[in-house]
Amino acid sequence: MVSTPSPRTRRAPHLGLTNVRDDRVDVADQVEEILARTQAKITALDKLHAKHALPGFSDRSAEEREIEAATTDITKDFRRCHALIQRIGAEPQHAFPPDRRAQHANEARAAKNVQRGLAAKVQELSATFRKKQRVYMEKLQGHAIKNQDLLIASGAISLRGTDGLEAVDEDIEAATASRNQSQAMEWASPGLDLRGRDRELTEIARSIAQLAELFKDLSVLVIDQGTLLDSVEYNIEQTAAQVQDAVQELNEATRCAMFCALCEDDD
Template identity: 30%
Template sequence: MATRRLTDAFLLLRNNSIQNRQLLAEQELDELADDRMALVSGISLDPEAAIGVTKRSPPKWVDGVDEIQYDVGRIKQKMKELASLHDQHLNRPTLDDSSEQEHAIEITAQEITQLFHRCQRAVQALPGRARRARSDQEERLLRNVVASLAQALQELSASFRRAQSGYLRRMKNREERSQHFFDTAVPLVDDGDDNTLYDRGFTDDQLVLVEQNTLMVEEREREIRQIVQSISDLNEIFRDLGAMIVEQGTVLDRIDYNVEQSCIKTKDGLKQLHKAEQYQKKNRKMLVILILFVVIIVLIVVLISVKSR
């Protein structure tokens, strides 16, 4: 009875859940530290207390991130399986029957391509799963996560393209060597039918060899067409992910620019505060001098009145 090994999937989901809880706890701590009203309301800024006080549910897009990371892990595992199948297929004897192996390669490549398409759609749908009334910090976090996932998928798709192109190149070289062997061993004819072959004196073994060669060439052509189609699909995914990374990079550059401008304005504001503080100190001195002057005048008036009596 065949069973599925779900240990890796369980460990991946458990680790992602722990990381998400830590990430949300740090995010909530930063929000509490930045919010001055927390001091008024008496909320403690202690990490343990903050974790205990804030019990908000994580954003919906966090579940989408977990699903994408799980699919990325499946893509990596499938790519390893496909590389092993490629090596087995290319290292087999030329006349060995490998229809099951070729079918397994075809199915695995299709599964990887489908996973790439699903991950691409999931990454593009992440911003739509976020809540509308989200904070600026959550918005920046979401953009960074989308850019990181898009870049990881782009690197994986590029690696898969290289693997498929390398397999196609090795298979073509192998078929060229095999074709050269058949051309030199059996002088095939361009036109004619089986009767012509019999008339030229071919034996049954040679006819079987010719038929096997023809079937093998047709099978190789079909595999090559499938690989080319797979590479074409990956090129489309690669372009979409590249555009997404450029878009997210532009957003991040804009955020960096805004942060720099905020730092500059903060420094200018600090200078203005120092100037205001100096003015306030001078005003205090003038106020003290004025009070002393009034007191002196009062004392002089009192002294004059006392002497006049």
């Protein structure tokens, strides 16, 4: 049987790992580069939002189109990151010879850890952007904005775990309510041209929904890998406990042997 050559590995200090396969490091680097560009795009969009939220009477349809295009571009970047992260964990299912199984298990564990770290980064930045979208939507509607939403949108704090998922549900509810309110205004004032404003709010609501879906998709990766890491830690703890028990048994056996030897000498 011809053995399959082992994939090349290298250190990945920016991922906090060593001996990571080259192809996985390359994919991880792509994700990091996309996130850096996306952060710059979000900063530019913040300026567009601030400008567009100012009162004005001139035609601002060009601004709205620019904001819509930027929002779509940023959302696509997050989706692209998600697709790349999924590639890191994709492995062909086939049998490995006994001498390669341990190595394969280590490589799989490294891949999962890389996935988890990148998924958490994408999730955090996308959640910040989603909250920015909600804050902008609330401003356009003249609604009060919660301090926590402002802090999340500014990047000062981030929500994880159950709190993060609850924030997702709240944002979806706010987006749905915004859409319903726009429709109600159209029905109440059929002679008033609200198409531009309605379109903008609809696009924001759609963006929030897409980002919420992405957050939940990434949560699956983060939670799964967290479970894996927990099991690894558990195995380490179990091994340590077994070693401690073995040492204790060895000490007891040694004492018994010494006692027996002394008894034989006395005889």
